Amino acid sequence: MHHDVLIVGAGHGGAQAAITLRQRGYAGSIAIVGAEPEPPYERPPLSKDYLSGAKPFERILIRPAAFWEGRGITVLPGRRVVAVDPAAHAVTTADGAVLGYGQLIWAAGGEARRLACAGGDLAGVHTVRTRADADRMRLELPAVEQVVVIGGGYVGLEAAAVLRAAGKRVVLLEQADRVLSRVAGTALSRFYEGEHRAQGVDIRLGARVEAILGDGRQATGVRLGDGTLIPAQMVVVGIGITPAVEPLLAAGAEGGDGVAVDAFCRTSLPDIRAIGDCAQHANAYAGGQRIRLESVQNANDMAITVAKALTGAAEPYHAVPWFWSNQYDLKLQTVGLSAGHDTAVLRGAPAARSFSIVYFRAGRVVALDCVNAIRDYTQGRALVEGGARCDPAVVADITVPLKDLAAAA
């Protein structure tokens, strides 16, 4: 079977690439081959309102099931690509099928990292990456009283919030000395630690997990490096992902942590592009460093970059990174990348549960974290996009709208 465009991965990036190709009038054949059994669905609700049960699966589909057929897009779910042959322009799936392509778009995201310690594969130990993961957790939850969440990143914190709201006792273990250390400044970390503790989550920082304890089959608790034993009937592991790029690297693509792409999302192999969580690219908002971004924005915007390139309107990828996280009644919106900032300015009062943190590097605004502060988020975007130079003292003054600063910068 041959497709003019073959997309590997039926997630956010893969779906958006197919949608944008058709929107732009692409008339060739398009197929999306995906390892999961479902048609493309939204991943963020898996640790938010799908996990809580507030949203049924139908409401997290990226498009209704009939959409794909209606647009002439073939969706091949439940099929994992295990090999790529760039010379033959063909991929092989785990069930032995060979699919030919004119252009290949690799949008395979990543696999949730698993615990390497003893007991990491006991029943009751869960990662949160797929619908199946969330469904397994939901099925077990009625019999669970105490959960240990391992990892204080977005996924771990969001899961902790949902589990608390469901009435479970929750212990959250983070190996660093603060939560969200990879993505946010210290003040934001401290705010979220305080909020979770106020909600009754037992957060333990600097915690080293030594083993998951079990009765031979089912997890019964977690043992820490200092000997502490924490009983639990469920363990949720949110410790990041491993980019799903092995078949591409095995075929000779450049990369390491992900697959290397240029500004048009081209890999080093002919007619193969990569997008989304697995694409390692030089990002202007990270000072040109090669990074991977794990966000719906990045997956969608890279998909659009590729669709434009394949329809004769190539434009380099230059989208400003943004991200959101919902925990309890807190809506966090982030624009830009705060890593490497030298100054962080608070706008508003965390006690009022509506505030922003504006990050600067060498005098320029590089990112904002906005908590229940949508106006700052929408108005602050321009500051990040333009790398605005503003006076931190003025930024701290909440009576000055950020749009005035954007206009003046």
Ligand SMILES: Cc1cc2nc3c(=O)[nH]c(=O)nc-3n(C[C@H](O)[C@H](O)[C@H](O)COP(=O)(O)OP(=O)(O)OC[C@H]3O[C@@H](n4cnc5c(N)ncnc54)[C@H](O)[C@@H]3O)c2cc1C
């Ligand atoms: C629980 C959770 C909450 C999140 N919350 C947010 C949020 O609030 N905001 C935000 O911006 N981002 C959030 N993210 C991140 C966001 O979901 C990802 O950045 C986004 O899904 C990346 O899209 P993608 O297309 O690169 O990969 P994915 O959406 O992961 O899709 C990749 C697909 O490819 C499939 N695949 C992998 N290997 C193969 C193969 N060899 N053959 C065939 N198919 C394959 C996978 O099974 C998967 O279905 C969250 C992620 C998780 C897990």
